[in-house]
Amino acid sequence: MIKIKVLLVRPQAPNMLNFTKILDNEPLELEYLYTGLKNSNISSFIFDGLVEKSTFTQVFIDEKPDVVAITGYITQQKLMLDFCKKTKSLNPEAVTIVGGVHAQLNYKEFYKNEVDYIYRSECVNDFVNLVNLIKNDMQTEQNLSAINGLCFRNKNGEFINNELVSIDINTLPIPDRTHFYKNISSYRYLNLTEVATMKTAFSCPYNCNFCYCTLLNSGKYQARSLDLVIEELKNLKCQNVQIVDDDFLVDKKRLWDFIDLVKNNINKTYICYARADFISKNEDIVKALADIGFKYFLVGLEAVNDEELENFNKQTTKYMNEKCISVINETSADCIGLMIAPIDADAKYFDNMYNWVVKNNLKYVTVSMFTPIPGTPLYEEYNIK
Numbered sequence: 001m002i003k004i005k006v007l008l009v010r011p012q013a014p015n016m017l018n019f020t021k022i023l024d025n026e027p028l029e030l031e032y033l034y035t036g037l038k039n040s041n042i043s044s045f046i047f048d049g050l051v052e053k054s055t056f057t058q059v060f061i062d063e064k065p066d067v068v069a070i071t072g073y074i075t076q077q078k079l080m081l082d083f084c085k086k087t088k089s090l091n092p093e094a095v096t097i098v099g100g101v102h103a104q105l106n107y108k109e110f111y112k113n114e115v116d117y118i119y120r121s122e123c124v125n126d127f128v129n130l131v132n133l134i135k136n137d138m139q140t141e142q143n144l145s146a147i148n149g150l151c152f153r154n155k156n157g158e159f160i161n162n163e164l165v166s167i168d169i170n171t172l173p174i175p176d177r178t179h180f181y182k183n184i185s186s187y188r189y190l191n192l193t194e195v196a197t198m199k200t201a202f203s204c205p206y207n208c209n210f211c212y213c214t215l216l217n218s219g220k221y222q223a224r225s226l227d228l229v230i231e232e233l234k235n236l237k238c239q240n241v242q243i244v245d246d247d248f249l250v251d252k253k254r255l256w257d258f259i260d261l262v263k264n265n266i267n268k269t270y271i272c273y274a275r276a277d278f279i280s281k282n283e284d285i286v287k288a289l290a291d292i293g294f295k296y297f298l299v300g301l302e303a304v305n306d307e308e309l310e311n312f313n314k315q316t317t318k319y320m321n322e323k324c325i326s327v328i329n330e331t332s333a334d335c336i337g338l339m340i341a342p343i344d345a346d347a348k349y350f351d352n353m354y355n356w357v358v359k360n361n362l363k364y365v366t367v368s369m370f371t372p373i374p375g376t377p378l379y380e381e382y383n384i385k
Contacts, residue, residue, distance in 0.1 A: 004135040005043045007065035008033055009056070011072055011079035012049030024050055025242065026187045028197045029071050029100060031175040036124035038176055042131055046179045049079075051186040056083060060090050067134060069119070069127075071100035074373060077109060084114040095134050099127075101216055104164070105375035107151050111159050118159075120149035122202065122217055123167045166220035169202050174232045181237065189242055189271055190296070190364075196238040200224045204246040206275070208300075209313045209377045210340070210370075213246035223254060230261050233268065240269045248272035249297075252285065259288045271296040277316045280323035283330070290331035296364075297328055301337040304356040312340075325360045336364040343370050 008030040027048050037044040047059055060068075068087045072080045080103075084096040098110050099119035107118045119127060126147050133139050141160075144152045149164030180187065180196060189195045201224060202217035214221075233241070249255060249272070262268075270289075274297045279286050286297070301321045303309050309316055328335040339353065357365055372379040 002135055003043070004067065004131065005063065005065045006037055006045075006067045006069060006131060007047055007060065007063060008044055009047045009068060009070040009083055010049055011070070011076050011083060022188065022190055024187050025189075025195070025244070026177070026180045026183075026197045027071075028175060028199060028244070031177060031179060032124050032172055033069065033127055034179070035173045035176040036128045037131065039173065040128050040132070042128070042135070048179065048183070051183045056086060057090065060087065064091075065094060067095045067097065067131060069097040069099065071098075072102060073100065074102045074106070077102060077106075081110070081112060081114065084112070088114050097130070101212070104149075104216060105212070107161065109374075110151075116153075118151035120151065120164050121147075121167060122169075123148055123171065124173060125171060126150075164218055166202070166218040166222070169199075169217075169222045169224045170228060172199070172224070174228065174235070177236075184238065189240070192240040192269060192271070192295070194238055195240040195242050195271070196236055198229075198232060198236075198241055198243050199245060200229050200243055200248065201245040201250070205250060206247070206315065207313060208315075209381070210372065211246070212373045212376055215375060221250075223251065226254065226257055226261060229258070230266070233262070233266050236268075238268075241271070243270060243272040246273055247275055247278075249274040249278045249282070249285070249289075252282065255285050255289070259285075259292055262292050268293050270294045271298065273298045273300075275299065275316065276301055276320045276324035279327050280320045283327050286327050286333075287331050290328075290333040294333050296334055296336050298336045298338060299324055299328075301325075302340045304339075304353055308340075308342075322360050325362050329361055334363055336366065337362050339365060339367045340370055341367050345369075 010027045010030055027046060030046050034044050034046055045063065047056060070080045070083050080098050087094050087096050095116050096114060097117045097119050098115055103110055103118055104120045107120055110118050119130065130147055133143050141154055144150060145162060147162060150162045151159050154160050184194045187195050201222060203219060203221040204214040205221040207214055270293050272294065276299050302312055302314055304318060306318050325335050372382050
């Protein structure tokens with residue numbers, strides 16, 4: 001039997017806040033792939049730059065992988081390519097694959113000599129199929145063309161981009177968290193230590209013009225079966241859970257069903273993303289979620305005036321933002337306000353924001369500078385090269 005070994009890599013993000021050790025997530029996307037490969041009897045292991053004590057070079061020399069698959073966000077693009085270059089320098093025959101949310105839409109950024117494949121789909125099964133083709137030396141154009149969203153080279157060495165179509169989120173496996181449990185103390189969120197990461201939906205049903213997440217999975221929002229969500233929660237040996245859906249508070253019925261299934265059955269603490277308009281109009285749901293353990297609601301408030309919110313196509317208002325904070329403050333949970341400051345923001349702008357935050361008793365705030373992300377309508381609007 002032909003054997004193959006896969007190294008799954010997440011570079012450490014070049015983030016100035018890394019030293020604080022307050023916002024560190026488990027590499028869930030790699031754990032999905034690890035699970036799929038394990039179920040197909042393919043050897044793989046995870047190199048997480050966040051926790052790994054050995055260098056990539058040392059691990060590569062020790063493990064001798066045949067395939068190196070690298071994920072990352074836009075801030076990690078250079079690191080992803082550097083890992084591909086390092087792989088080829090250590091073993092020119094090793095196959096390099098890049099993937100993740102950044103590559104899903106900005107795949108042409110990885111049309112480089114050191115990259116063999118760009119894997120854009122969320123589908124674990126297709127990834128396993130690609131590895132099996134590599135293992136059996138069956139990477140014909142016909143076989144590769146059948147893999148959803150894959151970018152590969154034709155016989156002339158030119159990249160071909162397969163059409164990317166949305167997948168059924170229920171095909172995602174419940175992840176094998178061997179890596180997480182081994183390094184559990186390294187993953188945390190603010191004052192919550194040992195925090196697991198869960199995904200219960202793809203994309204987002206809204207279309208804020210600055211948002212990248214709503215474009216993922218071919219722009220198709222899809223929620224995971226609650227049966228699978230609850231099964232994963234029940235088997236998760238961890239008290240704290242961050243739900244990383246771009247928006248967890250979407251479907252009222254699904255939320256009430258979730259609350260009923262968790263209440264009196266599962267005792268955990270949760271973090272999730274939500275919208276101000278939903279929270280401002282659904283005090284009962286927010287209170288019920290807080291009562292079953294939801295501690296932090298991360299809300300894209302974005303701005304403190306209606307004009308900016310309208311320019312973002314946010315479909316919310318200043319009143320909704322203020323009402324949202326008030327609703328959450330009436331519960332045991334906290335609102336974490338996510339704000340965007342324009343590039344021409346001056347001292348007066350930040351003073352106004354500060355005064356609004358204090359007035360509305362918003363305890364936690366993060367402020368990002370306005371940065372159009374490649375692939376979003378806002379990026380195209382600014383025609384950034």
